[in-house]
Amino acid sequence: MALLEVEDLTKSFGGVTAIADLSFQVPEDRVYSVIGPNGAGKTTLFNMLCGIYVPDEGCIRFKGEEIIGRQPHRVAMLGVSRTFQNLQMFFNMSVLDNVMVGCHLRTRSGLISAALRLPRVIHEEKQARQWARAALEVCNLDHFIDQRADALPYGVLKRLEIARALAANPSLLMMDEPAAGLNETETLEMRNLIRRICDAGVTVLLVEHNMGLVMQVSDRILVLDYGSRLAEGTPAEIQNDPNVIQAYLGGEVQYAV
Amino acid sequence: MKRLTGFWAFTVFLVLLPIAFPDNYYVTVVGGTALLNAILAVGLNLLMGYAGQISLGHAAFFGIGAYSSAILTTRYGWNAWPAMAAGFAFTGLLAFLVARPILRLKGHYLAMATLGLGIIVHITLVQTEGLTGGPDGLSGIPGLSLFGWAVDSDLRWYMVMSATLLLVLWLALNIIASRSGRALRALHGSEVAAEMMGIDTTATKTGVFVVAALTASLAGSLFAHQQAFISPDSFSFFFSIELVTMVVLGGMASTYGAIFGALVLTFLPELLVVFEDYEVMIFGAILMLMMIFLPQGLFVGLQNLLRRLWARRPAAAPEGDSHGAA
Numbered sequence: 281m282a283l284l285e286v287e288d289l290t291k292s293f294g295g296v297t298a299i300a301d302l303s304f305q306v307p308e309d310r311v312y313s314v315i316g317p318n319g320a321g322k323t324t325l326f327n328m329l330c331g332i333y334v335p336d337e338g339c340i341r342f343k344g345e346e347i348i349g350r351q352p353h354r355v356a357m358l359g360v361s362r363t364f365q366n367l368q369m370f371f372n373m374s375v376l377d378n379v380m381v382g383c384h385l386r387t388r389s390g391l392i393s394a395a396l397r398l399p400r401v402i403h404e405e406k407q408a409r410q411w412a413r414a415a416l417e418v419c420n421l422d423h424f425i426d427q428r429a430d431a432l433p434y435g436v437l438k439r440l441e442i443a444r445a446l447a448a449n450p451s452l453l454m455m456d457e458p459a460a461g462l463n464e465t466e467t468l469e470m471r472n473l474i475r476r477i478c479d480a481g482v483t484v485l486l487v488e489h490n491m492g493l494v495m496q497v498s499d500r501i502l503v504l505d506y507g508s509r510l511a512e513g514t515p516a517e518i519q520n521d522p523n524v525i526q527a528y529l530g531g532e533v534q535y536a537v
Numbered sequence: 538m539k540r541l542t543g544f545w546a547f548t549v550f551l552v553l554l555p556i557a558f559p560d561n562y563y564v565t566v567v568g569g570t571a572l573l574n575a576i577l578a579v580g581l582n583l584l585m586g587y588a589g590q591i592s593l594g595h596a597a598f599f600g601i602g603a604y605s606s607a608i609l610t611t612r613y614g615w616n617a618w619p620a621m622a623a624g625f626a627f628t629g630l631l632a633f634l635v636a637r638p639i640l641r642l643k644g645h646y647l648a649m650a651t652l653g654l655g656i657i658v659h660i661t662l663v664q665t666e667g668l669t670g671g672p673d674g675l676s677g678i679p680g681l682s683l684f685g686w687a688v689d690s691d692l693r694w695y696m697v698m699s700a701t702l703l704l705v706l707w708l709a710l711n712i713i714a715s716r717s718g719r720a721l722r723a724l725h726g727s728e729v730a731a732e733m734m735g736i737d738t739t740a741t742k743t744g745v746f747v748v749a750a751l752t753a754s755l756a757g758s759l760f761a762h763q764q765a766f767i768s769p770d771s772f773s774f775f776f777s778i779e780l781v782t783m784v785v786l787g788g789m790a791s792t793y794g795a796i797f798g799a800l801v802l803t804f805l806p807e808l809l810v811v812f813e814d815y816e817v818m819i820f821g822a823i824l825m826l827m828m829i830f831l832p833q834g835l836f837v838g839l840q841n842l843l844r845r846l847w848a849r850r851p852a853a854a855p856e857g858d859s860h861g862a863a
Contacts, residue, residue: 330733332732351732351737352729352732352733353732353733353734353735353736353738356732356733356734356735357735361733361734362733364730368727368729368730368733369726369727369730370722370723370725370726370727370730370731371726372722372725372726372790373719373722373723377719380716380719381719381720381723381731381734381736382734383716384716384719384720384734384735385734385735387716389715389716389717390717391712391717391744391745391748394711394712394715394716394718395708395709395711395712396708396711397711397715401711401715401716404716405714405715405716408716444730444734445733445734448734448735
């Protein structure tokens with residue numbers, strides 16, 4: 281069964297249709313990429329999938345459950361986590377605290393038990409710190425653990441967002457342009473990281489402009505154009521799809537893979 | 538127990554102060570007021586400094602706590618403690634009810650709404666003369682007594698205020714270093730990311746708003762019993778602004794900073810009395826200069842300054858290091 285099913289999704293903003301009648305399915309334990317030119321509706325799609333926007337029509341099912349109408353934090357409860365195109369770091373916090381926020385849903389204690397520092401709060405804190413450490417290690421960030429987030433370079437912050445999302449132990453990780461602004465070495469590192477995450481059993485939904493990265497890392501690719509589906513298939517299929525070549529890649533295709 | 542080092546140091550400081558300066562007006566009388574303000578500032582700092590939600594009407598909850606205690610004890614003959622508890626519960630309920638609609642707003646709009654809340658409560662205190670005594674206030678509020686230990690001297694009030702502040706401080710420090718505290722800072726940092734991490738931002742904001750209001754209510758009850766007389770003047774818009782100034786002056790998102798701000802803002806006018814007519818002018822100038830030169834707040838600013846000086850001490854250390862620390 282597909283982890284995420286999208287059916288006949290439509291969203292318009294004041295007469296401009298951002299997503300039109302879009303359907304696709306994201307299989308479990310795979311890297312599924314969404315590509316398309318700027319303005320194709322990728323970020324709008326992401327925002328609908330995680331509950332920030334409410335679609336005009338259609339349905340989105342995650343693990344068979346309808347998620348439309350749920351607030352983002354209630355979508356997150358189902359096991360959806362994401363990163364952002366423009367960094368949404370908690371710059372007022374340390375690296376460890378940032379990632380520990382990611383453990384929010386895996387811990388329970390409320391305001392009152394926290395204020396009284398009950399034993400179970402102390403236990404939970406220890407547990408959350410361990411989870412956060414593990415997530416930082418996956419992203420090769422363990423040596424930044426005690427630093428403040430606002431003191432870190434861009435490339436590190438990109439990975440920190442992923443670590444924070446992973447700390448939630450999600451079934452689906454949505455990444456919005458994780459390689460944007462990264463240099464070649466960092467992009468390579470990002471590719472390996474995405475693969476590692478997927479191999480660890482987390483389904484990855486990726487939006488990315490770096491075609492080299494997308495072609496290497498994806499199991500399936502969905503091509504959007506003006507909010508609708510232009511093509512869908514494996515990287516090889518997409519590279520040879522005449523529609524894609526003509527409409528999106530503009531004639532000839534050359535990949536430095 | 539590194540987390541609570543500051544707390545224990547502060548406890549020792551509060552205990553030693555009246556021993557070192559017995560019967561000192563500045564310690565027991567001004568100090569008592571400063572501690573009361575510090576209680577309010579610690580609560581407000583959770584809302585403003587940590588969760589990043591401004592309130593320009595915090596005096597309202599302080600006033601509701603004070604008037605609940607005053608009205609129930611003087612008009613209905615209640616004992617002080619149940620009256621305080623009733624005020625506490627009432628303030629909490631009220632804060633909970635107004636929190637949702639108000640905290641939907643952001644930035645300037647939130648400032649406006651909380652300002653409105655403060656003004657409404659102030660006007661209600663002035664207008665409902667039958668209950669509150671109107672502009673003339675309420676007098677004859679009985680003092681507090683704890684298991685036969687009557688809080689009847691300035692020194693004893695100093696002790697009660699100190700104990701309450703330490704309790705509030707301890708609770709606040711615990712909240713900050715917990716899942717809930719991280720949620721507060723997270724929604725300050727990025728509301729959308731906080732939501733995506735599963736934080737119910739509406740509930741979190743409501744929670745911290747209620748906590749800040751409850752702290753203010755507690756302070757208000759203590760204030761009423763300490764003063765024996767209260768009038769709406771103490772709970773006006775100006776006091777709300779003063780509280781915000783304490784938090785900002787000390788350094789946002791620093792609990793000790795909020796306490797420091799409260800102490801400075803309470804003592805400064807007392808010390809400036811010698812300038813007579815120019816008192817207010819000099820007070821304003823000092824505030825301006827502090828914000829210009831220590832924009833992160835007095836406490837945080839001084840802390841950083843000390844840290845920088847400390848880092849410079851080993852002169853052999855490479856230049857780059859001290860720059861990095863700066």
